[in-house]
Amino acid sequence: MDTTIAAISTAVSASGIGIIRISGPESMDVISRIYRSKGGKKKIKEAETHTIHYGYIYDGEEEVDEVLVMIMRAPRTFTGEDTVEIDCHGGVYAMNRVLETVLKNGAKTAQPGEFTKRAFLNGRLDLSQAEAVMDVIQAKNDYALKSSMNQLKGSVQKAIKNIRGDLLYEIAYIESALDDPEHISLDGYPQRLMRIVEKEEKELQHLLKTASDGKIIREGIQTVILGKPNAGKSSLLNILVGENKAIVTDIAGTTRDILEEYITLNGITLKMVDTAGIRETQDVVEKIGVSRAREMAKKADLILYVVDSSTSLDENDEEIISLLRDKKAIVIYNKTDLEPVVDMEELKTRIQHPVIPVSAREETGIRELEEEIKAMFFGGNISFNDQVYITNARHKEALEEANASLLMVKQSIELGMPEDFFSIDLTNACESLGRITGESVGEDLVNEIFSKFCMGK
CATH class of the missing domain: 3.40.50.300 (P-loop containing nucleotide triphosphate hydrolases)
Structure with missing residues (x-):
């Protein structure tokens, strides 16, 4: 995260425009070393955020290409870091030549999905939204695109956050009552918890029912x-x-x-x-x-x-x-x-x-x-107004595990088990749901998910 990365963010094929993206703490230094404005007036390093500048990319004294440069300063960027995008001519050689110049002047080659990974690690996206970025790119039809855009806007995140928030409240209540039984009573609590668990179980089952349509x-x-x-x-x-x-x-x-x-x-x-x-x-x-x-x-x-x-x-x-x-x-x-x-x-x-x-x-x-x-x-109609579709197999697996944990809570209540048993299974359900949004995932899983992304995204 302390390095500055760069990659070609458009398809590497002959096209009208090619985009080279730079992100990281030294982005402004890198572009200032290689960019010259047509009039040679204001230094680009001093430019205001979210502005576009017309000029040329130079490798030393050699003019490489005529470009537009977009300056975006942290934190209002996709990655949450200082970001520069260079719009150059879309020839394969031209794009590679500009990228080569960027790399020679302080940036390192980005890994597949590294820009989106940084957006996730900097809190700009949760993990379900990050995965939706790739789904948007790979969408094969209008429904797939709409579903992916909904997820990118946070439809899955919101649904999971609501369920997880309710469960976390109950875990905190149980733990507080066990630590301070004199002031917090658990009398009648199992019956109240049963109603809450049944409500959240219905929400999970509703999401799981959409998985078959989501897969299609x-x-x-x-x-x-x-x-x-x-x-x-x-x-x-x-x-x-x-x-x-x-x-x-x-x-x-x-x-x-x-x-x-x-x-x-x-x-x-x-x-x-x-x-x-x-x-x-x-x-x-x-x-x-x-x-x-x-x-x-x-x-x-x-x-x-x-x-x-x-x-x-x-x-x-x-x-x-x-x-x-x-x-x-x-x-x-x-x-x-x-x-x-x-x-x-x-x-x-x-x-x-x-x-x-x-x-x-x-x-x-x-x-x-x-x-x-x-x-x-x-049924002749698909609505994306208020319907969340689970399209990711990883999300479905996590929902199934969370649902199984809530079933264990219900069984513990019916058997009259101590309240700390409830807390264990509620915590497991929260952990499973947290894997969807990225709140409880390990580094290996994060790396695996982003390794499937295309270069430059």
Whole structure:
């Protein structure tokens, strides 16, 4: 924390503008050694905070690039330290040349995530907000971006802080009563604590219920396309992706392996998985593909079962129908442009999953499919006004541990255990919740979290 760090904070590729960020106690000294204003008037080290200056970066007497320099003085900066950002031309060589000049004049290369890590250590962000920074960068859809922005604004922090604050009050009360029983009575306290614990337990369970939606918001819906050969699976994938990713022929068994593509429908990311047609085969390679299709179906969040409406159902369809049990699934009643052989109403009654008529050839029914997927996973609507979504697996694990500790408190109350038993489990719950916000985490965990960040952030 006593060093001054620097890194390129934009993508290292040809672009209009590149940004080199400097942060630390010597940031103003570093920039004053390499920056010259066009008019050569005011020294940049004396510039007011949050001002932008036009000039040049020099390496000794060599002019490196024409730049804009932003001066931001502590503590009103992202890291909480003196910070300088150099906006230079976005060529790869130009950015590296400016960074090289910065490093030659007193800064050290920043580690991945070190700027955000300093923001956390300086109290500018809690750990859940810091993690949300990376989630914003990696967001694949509108919902993921909104959820990450909510967390960056402190939605998770606020929810956890409220629960943790209530529990800390009860711990302090118990400890005070045990230290000073003459003035603080615990008569009737277990019954009062039970009501408080049940209230906080409901809050934790409410947050945990959002974790499945949160995982889908962040990572997308694992969507597996199943069907017998030539049902139109690959054609459906190509329509949804918007380009010919999968080979489509009239030859049964063309798709032999797993093909994965990410798409966004109505703001929801789907990880689409096209699979080999389900059938009995003697072909060794195709047999492996069919086996993989069955395995992918078991792991799927959603199965799209493509039925060729122009051919009768057979034993291969029967196997696929068995794979749909206890799974979220939508039946794609495909090839509606041909004379139907399979009765759609009969299919609805038998399978008891939504059935959407589609023609992959004529590209009809796709909008209805999109609406059905959205309704199936989010009840047709996702609100970020007052809803907190748990999207981080680390947060979910900590919430589960806190919930288990509160269950232990309830059991201790029901068994009539001494009050110090309550305090132990309440403290464990607080420790678990503190890991989410960073109030009770070790250095190793902090380093591990920030090591996953991109360079320059």
